[in-house]
Amino acid sequence: MKLTSEQKALLEQLRSIVGAPYVLTHEDPATDLTAWELDWRGRERGRALAVVRPGNTQEVAAVVKACAAARVAMVPQGGNTGMVVGSTPDESGTQVVLSLTRMNKVRQLDAGNLTITVDAGCVLQNLQDECEKAGFLFPLSLASEGSCTIGGNLGTNAGGTQVVRYGNTRELCLGLEVVTAQGEIWDGLLGLRKDNTGYDLRHLFIGSEGTLGVITGATMKIYPLPKAQLTALAAVPSMEAAVQLLGLAHEHLSAGLTGFEVMGQFALSLVAKHFPQQRVPFWQESPWCVVLENSDNESEAHARQQFERLLEAAMEAGCVTDAVVAESMAQAKALWHIRESIPLAQAQEGLNIKHDISINVSRIPAFVAETNALLLEKFPGARLVTYGHLGDGNLHYNVQAPEGDDQKRFLAEEEGPMNALVYEVVDRYRGSISAEHGIGSLKVDKLPDHKSPVALGLMRGIKQALDPLNLMNPGRMIRG
């Protein structure tokens, strides 16, 4: 693809801003841009005009100004682990990927204020580790934490496995630094727990998937490290039983309940099949299993006693048939690892159709029973991979092609009708078609069918006000 003289001039300008080694293009055929152009699920490969890797906020602002002046669209990118094809460029070869991964510094940990201020490109795991070294907990936790960045977590308002206690990324954020679509820097890194001075702009940028501006820094809440963190795996006879167990866990553990994840039998069978080195308890005899975590500020003995009481009550009520409580940190990690391996096991099994949905927790059993019946009637042989953050009412209601079926055909022909079926039930249950992964380009055309025209109108108004030239991740989340 030949570059225009305007594109060549812009690339020169970008090189002068961030330094030539940090502007990657296809001009040199030896440069491999796959890591920035291919989405994590391998669904779509775009083509970038350039991947630009600024080293600080001023450089981001200068890059945005230059691109805006040249009317070139920008795609903010962190770890590129997003699930909805929102962080990679389109196929036009005209978009600039703005990769934040060089901006990876911890700026300040304020122990008194219980906050940490970081560059947006900080990898989530590094942020967790920094906090732990200083005796604090940063509770956001996702299986992609080794590569995703705090900017991407904020951009998607990521959820993960600790939301039941600490909330989504939004709830953890006390301030943002943002480069606007015009290239101005907004310093909102106040770290205040109270500030009612007008619209809370921070909340517009959180979850905006790079469509309103570029998040360059963030002030996040941290917590004292709990004295003990215990993990249990429980076999449960039905989804009704899992919801009953959740109620008991809230009652017995109160704010100590920091994780509650459900996993269906087929999901666990995929982990056992693709990761045979992992020991997966109960999956052969139980239709569902639940991972529970109890974080305690008193002592391990106290946490264990609370867990035992909970599990006794649950067994008495018939909502748990068997359970194991981890005896060591290593065992706890192994139990979590089973849960976290499900997306990877699914990917190993082949192409799949994902539904990241949320429903009021109390209605989840009815939702699952109804959707399973409708889906299997219309798509006989489809394999249901149901698991997720039951404590938040968020299921990954995923579907694997029938055994032996042509997976590419399955995805091409069945994804649309299957999405339509599942989302129709989600709407009837007044749920959401995207609980935590966002909209990206994967669901951008579906959103209007599931969101009220009033809400869509307000969203368009916000987009128009903040990015009137439609240069920030255009075509993602919302169309003009």
Ligand code: FAD
């Ligand atoms: P990217 O994928 O690079 O970008 C995601 C979106 O954010 C894009 O729209 C992008 O334009 C925008 N963006 C990125 N950086 C910025 C920035 N600095 N400023 C403005 N916008 C920006 N998600 C969950 O919510 N919960 C889970 O439990 C979970 N588990 C996962 C497990 C696996 C194995 C994988 C692969 C993914 C999982 N995800 C999960 C999805 C993904 O990891 C999250 O969406 C994560 O927050 C994305 O972070 P990232 O840095 O990779 O962002």
Ligand code: 2HG
């Ligand atoms: C998880 O909870 C992630 O493991 C990924 O959100 C879900 O792959 C998926 O569908």
Ligand code: ZN
């Ligand atoms: Zn999830």
